[in-house]
Amino acid sequence: MTVLGYLANGLVFSSIIVLGSIGLSLVYSIADFANFAHGDTMTIGAYTALVTFGAVGGLGGAVLGLPFGFFLALVVGIAAAAAVAVGTEKLIYEPLDIDSIGLLITSIGIAFIYRALIQIRFGSDFTRFDIQPLRPIESLVPYGVRITLHDVAIVGSAVVLVVGLHVLLQYTDLGRKMRAMADNPDLARVSGIRTKRVKLWTWVIGAGLAGAGGVFLGLFNQLSPRMGFNLLLVIFAAVILGGIGSVYGAMAGGFLIGMINQLTPFFSDVVEALPIWPGWLARLLESLVSIEYANAIAFVIMVAVLLVRPNGIAGEAAS
C-alpha cells in the first residue's frame, strides 16, 4: 500500500474522530466539564439510526452507495443523540449543582446507564447496518488508494458538518453568544445573553455531532454497545492534543490522532528503510513502531506536543 493509501485511510478514520472530538470540546468549553458519556452518546446515535433504517428501509434511490433511507436514519440518529443529551442535562446535570469534577464523575455513571440500556435492548453482540458493503473504487486502486464510496460519503458528510459548525460559530448570533460564553460566562450573562439557552444549544450541537460520528462509526466498522466508549480514549487524546475547550483545536487534534493511528504501518516501513545506527537502536525502533502500538504511538506524539505547547495546539486561543 502506498503513502497515498494510508493517508486516505487516515482521512476516513479522522473524520469520525473529528466529529466526536468537536462535540466533546464544545461541551467542555461551555458546560465546563469533561463529559465521559460522550462516547456512549455516539452509540445512541448509531443504534437509533440502526432502528430507523430498519424501519424506513432504502426509500428507493441511493447516493454514494448509501440508500436515501440511511441519510434519514442519520438525521434521526443525530436528533436522538441531541435529545438524550438535552434530557440528561435537564434531568441530571442541571439539578445536581455540583462542581466540574462532580459532574465528570456523574457523567461516568450516565455513560454506564446509556450503555446498559442499549445492551438491554439490543444485546451485547455486534451488528451492522443492513447495507451491502462495497468494493474499493476501481479508478483509485492503481494509486494504492483502497477506499469505498461509503468512505467518501463519511468524509464528505463530516466536512459538511464541520463547515456548517464553522459558519454557525463565526457568522450567526448563536455562534457569537456561544463564543462569548466560552470566553467568560459571567460577563456574557451580565451583558444580557441567556446563558442557559445557549448551554442547551451547545448540548444539542455537541451531542448531535457525536450522534453523527456514531452513525459513521457504525457504517465504517460495526455497531456494538461498547463502540463509543472504546473510541472515547482516542477522542479525549484528540481533544487534549488540540487544546481542550477549543473547537478548532479539536478538529486539528482529531485529524492528527486519526492520521497517526492509520499511518503507523507507513512509519514502520520508514523506520525499516532508514539506515539507523547502531544496530540495536534500529531493532528497538523497528519493534516499537509497529501497528500493535498504533494508539500508543499517537499518545507519545500527543505527549511530545503537550511538552512543547502545554495547552495543546490551539491552546493560546483557548486560555
Added chain:
Amino acid sequence: MSRDATDLTDRRTLLKLTGGAGLVTLSGCLSTTDDGGDGSDGSDGSDGDDGMDGDDGDDGEESMGPYEIGMVDSLTGSLSAFGERNQRGAEMALSRVNEVGIDGRELSITVEDSESENQGGIAAAQKLVNQDGVPFLIGAVGSGVSLAIYESVIEGTDVVQLSQNSTGLSLTNFPGLLRMSPSGRSQSLALSNIIADDGYDEVAVTYVNNDYGQSLTDAFVNAYDGDIVYNNPHDQEQQSYSSVISEMNSSGADAWLFITYQAEFATMVNEAFSSGYEAQFYGADSVSGDSVLNNTPEGSMNGMKIVVPSAPVNEENYQEFASAFESEYGQQPTSWASYAFDCVINAALAIQAADEFTGAALQETVRRVSGPEGETVTSFAAASEILADGGGPDDVDYQGVSGPIDFNEDGDPVGFLQVLEVQDHSYEGIDFVEG
C-alpha cells in the same frame, strides 16, 4: 475562558485513570463457540429408553450408599451457558450409570458453583474435597478456574481432577490435571497441517493480544514448516483493523490465519472486502459463529477453513447420545455437553475398576479405563459388564461420545476436531481430524 494549570492537570490525571479502568475488558479464556453438532439427525429408535428413573432401590446393598463424587461447574457467571449444557450432559450420563449401577451401588454427584471465577471455584472445590471428602472431582469450565483449583486444592493430594471444558494450553504443563476437552494446541497443529496440505508455504498470521491468541499462535509457529512472513498481534475492540489487513496483504502471503474473536474477525473481513484484498483465510474456532456470517458480506470468506473442537458426529454412539439429548432437552447437544457426559462415564468406570473408593486407587484406573488398551466399548453398560466379569482397567477401552479420550501423559485427551469450510456463506463440515 480562564483555566489554571493545576485544574487542567487534575482533570487530565482523572481522565487517564478512568479511561484506563474502563479499558479493562472481558477476556475469554474459553472460546465461546456454539457449535451445534450438526448432521446427526439420522439416528432413531433410541429415544425413550433411558428414563431418569434409575434410582429405585437396588436389592439389599442400600446400606453401602452411593459413591459420592464432586463437580465444580459454572452455574452462574460469564460461562454459565457452558455450565447449563454441562449439567445436562452430566445428568444424562448419571442416569445411564445408575441404570446399571456400579457393583450394585449408585453414583451420586454433588455439584457446586464456581461462579465462573477463580475464587468461587476454589471455595467450591475446598468444600467438596475437604468437607465432603470426594476422591474424584470433575471441574472446571474456564481454564483459569481449573488451574486455580488444581494449584490450591488438588495438588499434593490423591484426589483426581478431571476438567470438563478447559481448552487453555497451560493445562498441559500439569500432568496431574486431566481434561476431557482437547487442548487448543491440537487446533494449532491441525491448522498447520491443513495449510501445508493446501500447498501454501507462506502464511500471514494475526492473533488477539492475550494469552489465548499468543499461546495458540506460538503452538502454530512451532508446528508450521513453511515461512511465516507476517506474525503480529492486534488489540481487542479496536475501531479499525485496516492497518493489520493492509500489512497482511503487503506481506505477500496468500494464506492468512486469524486467531482472534468474532467481532474483531468480522471487522477484518469487512475491511479486507472493502479494500478488495483476496486471500485464502484460515481460522481458529473462536472466529466462527453466526454473528460473523450475519455481519459479513456474501462471498467475502468463501473457501475459508476453520478448525473447531467437535464430537465425532458420524459415530454411532454420538448419534445415539445426540438423539437422546434432543428428546430430553429439545435441542441438539453441544460438544461441551458431550465432554461433561464423558467425564461422568469415565469417573464411574474408574470407580468400578478400582479396588477401593479412594483417590489413590482412582488415580490408578482413571486413565486406563479409557486408554487405548483393552476391548473397545462405546457405552457404560458394555464397559461395566467387562469389569463385572472380572476384567481389569486395561481390559476396557471406553470410546466416549466426545472422542476416543485416551489421555496422554500430560492429562490431555486425543482431540477430535472438525474442519469447517465456508461455502455459500455458511459453515460446512468437510473433514474430521485427530489432533
